Each structure stands twice: as structure tokens, then as C-alpha cells.
Amino acid sequence: GAGVSQSPRYKVAKRGQDVALRCDPISGHVSLFWYQQALGQGPEFLTYFQNEAQLDKSGLPSDRFFAERPEGSVSTLKIQRTQQEDSAVYLCASSVEGQGSGYTFGSGTRLTVV
């Protein structure tokens, strides 16, 4: 596609519910990143994929967070047993390998846990 597509745009979850957030990167982009942005803060790194391989998951805040990219294109970020502190905007970004041109972000998913 022309840009990074994320869905849903908004998600309201009851505390304890599982959620799945989808990211469809720009076609041909090898690298895919997930970031979490709390209100008034900069984006914080969660995890990184190169094709289907998850090369860095050091930013995932707990074992309730899980990400996958099984075919090297679409990625899903799953949060189990959501907590109020998980409320944030989840941003997906993709990048052409080695270009050094920065990352293109999707519109994000705003998750609100009530």
C-alpha cells in the first residue's frame, strides 16, 4: 500500500480483556517497528522485526505483550489481560532496509482500557 495502515483506529477494552492490533506496512519494507506513546510523551520502542524474524523485543513491558509477523508483511501486536496502564497510542512504523531515511509511521491505534 501507499502508507502504513493500522487497525483498529480506536479500541476500548475492559480491564482483563485481550486485544489484537494490526499493522500493514508499506509494501517491500523489510523492517517493522512497534512503539507505544503515552499522552504527552515521546514514542517508546516495543519491538522490531526484520522480515518475519523478531530481532528485538527488549521494549515489551511485560509478558502480556506479544508480537508476530509470520509472513514478513502484516504484523499483530497482542496484549493479554489488559490493564489501565496499557492505555496509550500504539504506533507501527516500517522502513526500507539500509536507507537511513527514518521510519514511516502509521496513524496508530488508540487503546483505552476501562
Add this chain to the structure above:
Amino acid sequence: QKEVEQNSGPLSVPEGAIASLNCTYSDRGSQSFFWYRQYSGKSPELIMSIYSNGDKEDGRFTAQLNKASQYVSLLIRDSQPSDSATYLCAPCEGYGGSQGNLIFGKGTKLSVKP
């Protein structure tokens, strides 16, 4: 812990003035530096990248880098009300993609008054 420091603002400048946004970073291994603009409720948008010490100009924007001082800045000339946004500084230990993740500052909120 890699840190990126930005004055949160708000930085208020009159229309037509020069806006100066500053950023310091802790990771001496940072090789590339990106400035993103984020409008309220929107995702970050790449506006400048810089890799070498000195200045890089692109239209009304000039990025300045001093690796010895671990300092990067963004100048916006002839500021317009449409420049009102939060500006995020993001060093990268590599050149993007598999070469490193972007580490974001909290951002500086710029307000350009007509």
C-alpha cells in the same frame, strides 16, 4: 539507559520568526539523527535527517549536529502557524532499519502565533 532530552515547552514564537528547537542525547554511539513533527492526535512525520557534523538545510528547515557535544538542533525560519506542533528528536545508533531503533525524546511543543 539511552536518554534524549528536549525542552518540553511550549515554545511560543511570532509568525515569521525563527524557531530554535534543541536536543541532547546520551548515546555517543548514535550515528544518525531524525526530527519528526507530530500534530495533535496524529502520528509522527519525518521532516529532517542528519548524519554528519554541521548544518543541513531543506527549505525553511535547518538541522544542526555536533556529535562532540552530543547536541542536535532544528531551526525553522519564517515560522508559520501551520508549524505549530510537537517536534520529536530521535537519534539512532545506526542508520535505520536493522542498524538501530529510534530513541525518541519527549518532544518540544511549538506554538506559532499569527
